[in-house]
Amino acid sequence: MTDDGAQAAVAARVPGAAALGLLAPPGAVVVPALRLADPEWTAQVLTARAARQRTADRRVLATLWWYSASSVLLTPVLAGLATGVRLSAELADTRLHLLGGGTPVAATTRAGQGDLVPELRTALAAVVSAVAEAGDMRERPLWAIATDSLANRLLAVGRAVGDVEAVTALAAPLAAAIGTPLPGPRYVDVSAPAGRTVRFTRRASCCLLWQVPHEVVCTSCPRRDPVQRQVLLEDLAERM
Template structure:
């Protein structure tokens, strides 16, 4: 699984503008394997990845494995293009121009991309459609829930970038117009403000709670709204600390 994207210097220019770029997945860690973005659209390769991840996850439920895989992959995959958008130094959203970097157990930890070509929404539409189809085929899941996961990843990544850059409102304001430009079936991203902090109002469940020894995510839509708000208030307090 070797296939780093061609280095044209564009990614480095974005990394230089984003504090904590490595923690955000914009810099691959040592030892991570580079996977060409085009491979992510291969349902056969994706099925192999799910088999590898099943051992560590402790479940053979392919629907769960596929959804959790897409939840982690989509977050990493979208980050370079969104970082380029936020910093004004466009990076490509095309699979041909992207590499995803995996740690042991097929865990996505970073993505790299070359310079953008001017139509980010169109690039992301093609990328999401191709990878969602592969994940759905490999996992035997419907595509629409995977599109909902993608919109939550888009919203979450823009929030994380906004926090890193110290301007959450500006970064979050990019989510709606970008998703609208990508178009259906990508749902509109939503945010909510709790105790002075902004969070994604999730449209999806990643099914992580179906993995042995895992729990519902803090912002999971399956939680009772009052319980979710209390947990988000605690998270907001930690963000302010």
Template sequence: MTDGGQAAVAARVPGAGALGLVAPPVGSVVPGPLLADPGWTAERVAELGQRYRSDDRRVLATVWWYSLSSVLVTPPLAGLATGVPLSPRLPDLSLTLLAGGTPVAAVSGAPWGDVAAELRETLEAVIGAVAEAGAVRPAPLWAIATDSIANRLLALGRALGDVGAVTALAGPLAAAVGAPLPAPRYVDVGPRAVRFTQRASCCLLYRLPHEPTCTSCPRRTPFERQVLLEDTAERIG
């Protein structure tokens, strides 16, 4: 599979490797269609369980989707942000997993035709596999997808130096994808109006041994979340 223009996109985005737009020289490359296989997904969930010493399939599948979705949506979102179409279709994608099974990069090998329709098709297929493998309701997984889209566009906006313009792509894209994908939301914090994703989902990572609650977790009280975000905004700003 060629990179379908992704190398050109990566060249335009500072820190493209850290954003998962450049496949690292290590790890295993997985063809996109495998991500929609419930059996393969169940193996990844079990592998994650060994790492975290947990047998809670629902939590493990949710954590897996949280890490996978962020990487999976990056090529088409980077394409939107830079004006170079990159397909989100599973047959056009390859994913790199590190030795421990962590998704770190996704490469698209073709341009998109209809980015919203193709992204919906991909999300439906992979969410279906994760839901089956983890006995998870699909709705929370769609909410995680929304937050991954919002977070990735925010990271791309920061990298490109235009947070406002890039995050403005989130709402129209989600609306075009359609329900059950919730609308992405952002909140500006502090005197410098540092932008963060206003989460619609919980990754459930805190349910695993020795793992913390995320700074922006929707399970925190609004006051606690605001204080933590203000502290983060001060450090970022």
């Protein structure tokens, strides 16, 4: 894939583009995104990550992998949507950039044409199927992770460009257009000092990180008691 400059145009409009994964870091390993839809390649990735993740549970490994990979994979097209630059969501047009240990850190693609929705639906369905097969698990929890990644990435871009309200408003219509089995993304606004509100994703998925040794349940995990989760989010909002 040749770089046509379309993603660079998006990155130029988003402050902190490198931290969001819109710019590939030097020295990262480049992998064609089509491999994400290959269950054999994905199974090899999960096996390689097992020692570092300190678990042999394939479902946990697959869930954690997809939690990071989906976030990185979706970032370019969502940032493009937010900034008015159409980028391709086709796996054949996309490259994944990995740091040491196989950690996804960025994705790059080219300009897209036509309707974004069928491309996203096809790409997500292909990768979810491969991850489910490699992790010996159901697909539905992986679709829930996809919707949380969609919501999280739009929220991150919205914060970066200084318009959380407008950018996160793109989430629900996009997910509805993609359709089932992708759940509808949700947000929650939490009060903060000085009359501020801070928006967080109201997650539909659990990353299963708490099933890894020495890790705990995430602050926004849907497994948490709702009252406890609200208190923790309010504490986080105060520090933002």
